[in-house]
Amino acid sequence: MYVCLCHAVTERKIREAARNGVSDFEELQAATGVATCCGACREYAEETWQEALAADALSRLDSAAQIWSPVI
Ligand code: FES
Numbered sequence: 001m002y003v004c005l006c007h008a009v010t011e012r013k014i015r016e017a018a019r020n021g022v023s024d025f026e027e028l029q030a031a032t033g034v035a036t037c038c039g040a041c042r043e044y045a046e047e048t049w050q051e052a053l054a055a056d057a058l059s060r061l062d063s064a065a066q067i068w069s070p071v072i
Contacts, residue, residue, distance in 0.1 A: 004037075005040075007032060011048050014052050028045075028049055
C-alpha cells in the first residue's frame, strides 16, 4: 500500500529500508523522499517506520535465538 503519494513510497519500501539498516526517520526521508513534500503522510509514515523497526528487531532476535539455542 502506498504511504506517500507525492513520492510513491510504499509500506514495502519502508520495511526494506529498515531491513537495510536505515537508522532514523530523517535518513528514511533522505533515502525515499517520504514526508518531504506536502507532509500529509508524515504520521502514517512514522507509524509504519516504527512498526518496521520493531519487526526487524524481532526478526534479528529470533535469528540470534536460533543460533544460540542448545541442541537437544
Ligand atoms: S503524501 Fe507524502 S509528502 Fe505528500
